[in-house]
Amino acid sequence: MGAHVKVLPGLAFIIVLVGLTELACDAHLISPAIVPAPHDVWSALVVGIGSGDLWAPIRATIAHLLLGWCAACIAGVALGALVGLTAFGRTYVAPTLEFLRPLPASAVAPVGLLLIGRNDVMIVAVIVFGAIWPVLLGSVHGFAAVEPRLRDVIRTLQLTPTHALRSIAIPSALPDIIAGARVSIAIALILAVVAEILASTGGLGDWLNLAERSYRAPDLYAGVLLVGLLGVATNAGLARLEAYLLRWKETPAWP
């Protein structure tokens, strides 16, 4: 039995679901202002992409997302190394980070609005603040948990700090960092949408907000579809990046 047979029931169910929605909309069982007919959503998507109206928000959101996420990863790893590798960091800095971590990240969006104003810098800053936590905590944990025998190796070989960092600390912390980075990008997408809605200076969040305010339900659903697609794409991309960066790790015996 091939893998394609196993996905068949799932695919059929999705098709039936979309078909039923279409029928219910055509029969006026559901209000098209709340749930538009799937073919309307499809044509909104085709028209939006064909006319280029949807490209600008897509590009803006991808730019916010990647810029914010990359900055969060770099800052998170640097700060994580500082906290995880030094006794000073673990005693004095780590508790504050633990306190701030459960703070809902979207709550800083209004503060960003207040301090920075309605612009792209604010959107990226909000993403950085919210998306840094998983990377930061992953790298604190990864750097703090360097195998003690490897610390002996560093001492015995009298490695310079940079050399030790590059050849021992970073590789041993990498799995934790990447796991954090994968959670981060999901949070970054959420915050991109939230901050774009608040800033209303472009992006898919802004698109959703405008479509909702002017009761253009098909455009709204097309936007939600694209945000979901972006989530799937970034997740799949990071899974591949993880496999590539960690290819040196022992691969399990089963495929």
Add this chain to the structure above:
Amino acid sequence: MIWRAAARAALLPLAVFAIWEAFARAHALPDSLSRPTAIAAALGGELLDGSLFAMAGQTLVAATAGWLLGGALAIAAGIAIGTIPALRLTVGPALELMRSVPPVALIPIALLAFGLGPKLEIFMVAFSVFWPVIIFTASGVGAIDPRVLEVARALRFSPLARVLHFVLPAASERIAVGLRVGAGIALVVAVTTEIIANPSGIGYGIAFSATTLRPDQTFADLLALAVVGFAINAALVGGERRLFAWART
């Protein structure tokens, strides 16, 4: 020993507050950053007139209601999916697809459907909590030793009794993890919904004071929210550890 650790932990925030206060008093910072003493005064005022408790109460009620609703539906759905393989095969991919949409993107749709009010917030929380709970429940049910269920069937327990007396207890530890993850998400989504749309609760307090240029209140509410988030997290981790001490012997 604990006091010493606590004092050390408080050193960094206190240093930041002191520098912040000094720079603000020297007018070296923009007014929108406020200053720690003004924030403390705003916090004190909101605590004394009870407005902070009212806001936190609104947020917590909506988050709890959504958490219970989403959690209950997810446990039921997770058990169904976990025990009926054909169902998992059929609806699994559709659920996977829906799960990949960030919940916040659905706030505008929920706004069309429910308008402003508690229903909007409860729906958003329930929808977001549903996913972690259904995943943990289904995985917990899937990990049950099949022989346990065979015995239950051989003893002629009804399907409902099998679920209540065998499936639920065996999967309860995983379900509890899902509910804990869900509770963290519930607070985040409730606050986010309040910031973007729903005019109630602590999220609205933060958004409203920010747009009306009262940074002292914004930071005070943010601090209160951090304390609430920290307390919920600590209570859940502690509660789960106590509840399932028996499972870790």
